[in-house]
Amino acid sequence: MIGKLFAIERIKAFNYNSFWYIMALYSVLLVLGYYVAGAFGTVTVNGEQVDLPQFRVYEFPMLWHYLTYIAGFLHYLPALLLILLVTNDIQFGIWRQHVAEGLERAHLVGAKVLMMALLSGYATVLVILTGLAFGLPGTEGASPAMILESADFIIGFFVQIFAYLTMAFVFAVAVKKPAQAIIMLLVYSIVVERLIHFFLPGELSFFLPMAAFSSFISNPYMSIIGAEVVETPFVNSFFASLVWIIMLLGGIYAFVRYKDV
Amino acid sequence: MTPTLQIKRLSRSYGSIRALDDFSLRVDPGSVYGILGPNGSGKTTTLSIILDVLRADSGSYEWFGQWPSAGVRRRIGSMLDRPNFLPYLSAVKNLQISAEVKGAGHSQINEVLEIVNLSSRKYSSFHTYSLGMKQRLALASTLLGDPDVLVLDEPTNGLDPQGIFDVRSIIQKVADQGKTIVLASHILDEIEKVCTHVAILKNGKKLTSGTTREILTQNDTLEIAASDFDKLQQSLKDIKGISDIARQEDIIIASIDDDVDIAELNAALISKGIKPHHLVRKKQTLESHFMEVTRGSQ
Numbered sequence: 001m002i003g004k005l006f007a008i009e010r011i012k013a014f015n016y017n018s019f020w021y022i023m024a025l026y027s028v029l030l031v032l033g034y035y036v037a038g039a040f041g042t043v044t045v046n047g048e049q050v051d052l053p054q055f056r057v058y059e060f061p062m063l064w065h066y067l068t069y070i071a072g073f074l075h076y077l078p079a080l081l082l083i084l085l086v087t088n089d090i091q092f093g094i095w096r097q098h099v100a101e102g103l104e105r106a107h108l109v110g111a112k113v114l115m116m117a118l119l120s121g122y123a124t125v126l127v128i129l130t131g132l133a134f135g136l137p138g139t140e141g142a143s144p145a146m147i148l149e150s151a152d153f154i155i156g157f158f159v160q161i162f163a164y165l166t167m168a169f170v171f172a173v174a175v176k177k178p179a180q181a182i183i184m185l186l187v188y189s190i191v192v193e194r195l196i197h198f199f200l201p202g203e204l205s206f207f208l209p210m211a212a213f214s215s216f217i218s219n220p221y222m223s224i225i226g227a228e229v230v231e232t233p234f235v236n237s238f239f240a241s242l243v244w245i246i247m248l249l250g251g252i253y254a255f256v257r258y259k260d261v
Numbered sequence: 262m263t264p265t266l267q268i269k270r271l272s273r274s275y276g277s278i279r280a281l282d283d284f285s286l287r288v289d290p291g292s293v294y295g296i297l298g299p300n301g302s303g304k305t306t307t308l309s310i311i312l313d314v315l316r317a318d319s320g321s322y323e324w325f326g327q328w329p330s331a332g333v334r335r336r337i338g339s340m341l342d343r344p345n346f347l348p349y350l351s352a353v354k355n356l357q358i359s360a361e362v363k364g365a366g367h368s369q370i371n372e373v374l375e376i377v378n379l380s381s382r383k384y385s386s387f388h389t390y391s392l393g394m395k396q397r398l399a400l401a402s403t404l405l406g407d408p409d410v411l412v413l414d415e416p417t418n419g420l421d422p423q424g425i426f427d428v429r430s431i432i433q434k435v436a437d438q439g440k441t442i443v444l445a446s447h448i449l450d451e452i453e454k455v456c457t458h459v460a461i462l463k464n465g466k467k468l469t470s471g472t473t474r475e476i477l478t479q480n481d482t483l484e485i486a487a488s489d490f491d492k493l494q495q496s497l498k499d500i501k502g503i504s505d506i507a508r509q510e511d512i513i514i515a516s517i518d519d520d521v522d523i524a525e526l527n528a529a530l531i532s533k534g535i536k537p538h539h540l541v542r543k544k545q546t547l548e549s550h551f552m553e554v555t556r557g558s559q
Contacts, residue, residue, distance in 0.1 A: 004361055004362075004364070007361050008358055008361045008362065011350070011354055011357055011358050011361070012347060012350075012358065015349065015350055015354055016349060017349070088347060092345060092346065092347055092348065093341065093343065093345030094345055094346075094347060094358075096309075096314045096341060096345055097339075097341065097345035097346075097359070097362075097402075098362055099312070099313050099314050099334075100312040100313070100314055100334065100337075100339040100341060100412075101334065101335065101337075101339060101359060101362045101363055102331045102332065102334040102335030102337075102362055102363055102364075103331060103362055104331045107331075258316070259316075260309075260314065260315045260316060261314055
């Protein structure tokens, strides 16, 4: 069944121009963004470039923290793509036709989870390749141990982008229209959840979905300006995100299962 | 004989509107069953429920004597109320998706496109198609996987006369292979020409059902006029197979059975000294019966 669902999603996505435009834009912006971020690692004093030791963006093992943090700003592009793919299926009656022709409703959700895994996998591989491309020449005496030292950021990155896509999936299914779903995703993540933070005690705020997803990768630049950074243990972020992913996907399935398609 | 489709007391409401009300139907193998009704009568709701696209509020249905499942639906070629395809994909790519869903393989795609006469446009994007071409592509999709049953919702919607003729020919060809077809339409002529059975729906309720022949041959009408109306009216009462005799201005309207020969009737009247100057047998069309039935329900 997974092979069949993947074949169906592959035809829909790989023949969709927006898929290639958005993924190309994502890839270029990720590499370019990381390249530009390296500029913060040096300052020019009297015409000479001086390295700031704290900003060794291209050096293992800190590279993964900087890279995954910077790449995190681009999660909205795969989220936009997922919203387009889901709302296409709903708006053009493709889900209706799939059910009529013999797919279970669980398969409709499962097919998009496969697409989410594909997008998250691609983004993670791109991050790894970008990290290696910048890190190997940028790190003196790079060793496998150094490269793998902070590899949990990569796992966190994968879970984080998958979780963001789950949120996008929720808005796409609930709103059914691409523009409104994208706006609601942005408004929720940028405005609504931050407002809720004001009314919740700090510890509870962590359990809000976007906060849980963001907690994988703290802002690496904050320590430079002297701000106190409280790192969330990886396992806490992982389980909080996992619980949200399961709850959100379960909610989507219940919605699709019991409503008309 | 296990019915291909058995619908038991389905009901469905949209808010306060009762779209389908206690609807039951039995469709036997090999029949072409028409569900006829005006717009908003519950036809699309019925077909959407039996294809699991809509949820019924109450009632049940079985396909091939089995509880409906995704596996059962893969034996059905379905054309919903509008052609559901991705606009940016070509006909071939859209049909590849349908073939994957049905587990049908891609080898039949060219064949079904040939049947619906879309081969020359098979690589064009769906959004460039006319409404008629979209309908024909939807019909092609139903044929993938060699299904046992076709469920078609308004299959000739938006087609020009040639397109209507072509689609009906395809449906007839499929029916001739012994396959079962469930067809919803508001076009009486379509039901009359294609279907072996018909159910008439109005406001979500089934008004009548049976073979198309039964419904068509009910109450054929005799129009007759002669100079001596009273004698004519009296003589008609004595003739077997003539009933419901009523005078309307200068003409008599009556029901006439199938086995009454109009020439013999004329001869019988002449032998009684009545010379009809107007004698017409009007076959009761589905349209007139439909109007009669639906008027009766108001």
